[in-house]
Amino acid sequence: ITTFNAMQTALKDHMRQRSQTIAGIGHDLRTPLTRLRFRAEQAPEHVRDRMAADIEEMDTLIGQAMAYVKGQAAPERREALDLAVLAAECVDRFAETGADVVFSGHDPLPVLADPDALQxxxxxxxxxxxxxxxxxxxxxxxxxxxxLICVEDTGPGFPPEDLERVFDPFFRGERSRNRDTGGVGLGLAVARQAARAGGGDVILTLPEGGGVVARLTLPLAT
Structure with a gap:
């Protein structure tokens, strides 16, 4: 028992140190990005927008990488929350920026999960x-x-054989090759990681009419 307790303590210390290291790396990487943002504002107009887009892409990559690694290292945190309300709030934030996104759902969906990870x-x-x-x-x-939260789109989709591969960290499918739409290959991995930590999952389906449906599920709290 003593040996087991010592191993458990050592593991907790390792996870804490790893989380602190991750936070430090994230801070160190974002500091030069802040300087680059300032310099981009002073750049000639014909290159300013492209510089800003590159900086935002780098910031997204750092944020998603940190979220993915933290999800592996951090202990699970669960709180009672309404998944429908959380989804509606996410939709509202996108809509406030002018995005074409709508929400449908009236019944409460009580779950136990990490609200930050689910967001x-x-x-x-x-x-x-x-x-x-x-x-x-x-x-x-x-x-x-x-x-159940379904996120439906009518985009180009991707080959059926990639339905699971797209969840691999940094995997970029056929439709991600265009720079205008290419992501950093971690969004789906982070989403599935968060759902599975709460006892659920994220899967993708390809409707016959085209597009993609992402299904996030979590057990209903009783």
Missing amino acids: RALDNLIGNALRYAGAARVVAHAEAGQA
Whole structure:
């Protein structure tokens, strides 16, 4: 028992040190980005927008990489929350920026999960739909004892053989090759990681009419 307790303590210390290291790396990487943003504002107009887009892409990459590694290292945190309300709030934030996204769902969906991790998951799923299709529909309802959020788009989709591969960190499918829509290959991995930490999952389906449906499920709290 003493040996087991010592191993458990050592593991907790390792995870804490790893989280601190990750936070430090994230801070160190974002500091030069802040300087680059300032310099971009002083750049000639014909290159300013492209510089700003590159900086935002780098910031997104850092944020998603940190979220993914933290999700692997951090202990699970669960709180009671309404998944439908959380999804509606995510949709509202996108809509406030002018995004073409709508929400449908009236019933509460009580779950036990990490609210910050779930918000990142939903942001990634909705952001993917908007990036690839220009519009998204988010539907919240209960199904077979599960809280279900469907993020639907009518974009170009991808080959059926990539349905699982797209969840691999840094995997970039066929439709991500265009720079205008290409992501950093971590959004879906982060979303699935968050859902599975709460006892659920994220899967993708390809409707016959085209597009992609991302289904995030979590067990309903009783």
